Amino acid sequence: MDDITIPVGKGKITVTKGVVKLLVTGHYLTIRTVVSQSPCTDGMCQRIIEPELGIESPKDYPELRIFAGDGIFIGIDQNVFSSVDRGREEVVVKRSISGKLIAQGLEFTS
Known part of the structure; x- marks a missing residue:
């Protein structure tokens, strides 16, 4: 099985074959944003925006946009x-050395 690239708006998300193997059973790859406050000592704390990746069983996801490609x-x-x-x-979703899902090339602006 090869990497799969799915167009998303004007960009694209590529899922590497290591992650594709996990999705063969019909589960969804989900990418959500998590917002937290950075540690600070004054009242001008910056927000930290990070992606949260997961593999979930199919169900109704009203907050998510669903994109499909090659199964x-x-x-x-x-x-x-x-x-x-x-x-x-161009975002690449792959597994880290420890097996955790990571998204490379995804940047958020606050």
């Missing part, structure tokens, strides 16, 4: 869609 499904929230579309980004 796999990706669900992304509005922040991820806007980032990929606006920046014409």
